[in-house]
């Protein structure tokens with residue numbers, strides 16, 4: 001199965017090439033495929049804020065390379081005070097988006113590497129190696145989670161299933177071929193999934209623009225539906241799993257994910273459909289006790305009122321939270337690269353996080 005999954009890796013959200021971070025501009029997919037070259041941490045910070053690159057793991061990977069770019073510029077400009085000069089860059093990077101913990105996890109990971117750089121020594125070789133390791137271990141986590149999640153589906157039913165997914169959790173959101181969408185890909189290859197229902201995921205349309213593009217390129221049967229059609233679909237009865245990603249999972253198993261996930265979790269429980277959350281352990285924040293502590297990002301009204309830059313609604317006040325929190329008791333299973341947790345609780349999450357990390 002591993003070889004089949006590796007063969008399914010066709011799309012990349014980002015690439016570290018010749019000392020620059022190249023980002024596939026997800027704002028213009030699927031109609032245009034254009035890459036943006038980032039030579040500075042400020043450019044990466046702006047790209048994360050503007051959602052050129054998005055998706056919790058991909059944000060963390062981009063942030064890791066932003067630290068490399070910041071160190072390179074500061075070390076060149078101020079060889080005797082580059083460490084303190086970098087602080088401003090790291091604070092700007094940390095302020096780019098508030099909800100996905102992967103951003104902060106990656107910055108702290110890179111800070112720990114910085115602390116090991118001897119005085120009067122270039123930080124670049126160690127930092128670049130650490131950023132590449134973060135990138136490669138996320139890809140490896142995708143491969144592991146895909147197989148673990150597929151086995152969870154197989155455990156519950158051998159016959160091919162219809163599943164529903166929300167937002168984009170594929171290659172465009174990660175360093176590999178996906179978290180939740182990676183499980184969907186593996187389950188399809190194993191003959192356990194034969195149709196994917198894709199929420200369009202307003203207002204940014206990660207589902208209809210990104211997930212549909214990824215699954216179409218895999219030739220996996222799918223249909224896109226309006227987010228408001230999900231209840232009707234779940235009541236119809238041929239969907240057995242809702243499979244989603246996460247941006248931050250707290251110590252008790254509460255899950256912050258794209259807006260609309262919470263209502264899906266309530267609908268799934270009401271209609272006896274299982275909810276699977278798939279996320280690498282870099283998305284788990286054991287420092288936060290419950291989802292009530294998670295900062296929920298709110299974005300501009302423009303993202304509600306325009307599509308592809310064209311105004312489609314009246315200019316009136318708007319409320320545009322782009323994440324919500326699903327309580328742990330509505331989650332049937334969390335799949336990570338460290339293992340699987342059924343009916344998550346604080347004790348089970350603590351046990352999971354005591355298992356060895358990939359790197």
Ligand SMILES: CSC[C@H]1O[C@H](OP(=O)(O)O)[C@H](O)[C@@H]1O
Pocket residue numbers: 054055056057166167168169170173174179180206244245246247257258259322
């Ligand atoms: C593989 S995690 C992807 C996760 O990130 C998305 O948010 P955004 O597109 O705003 O970065 C969404 O919550 C996905 O579940």
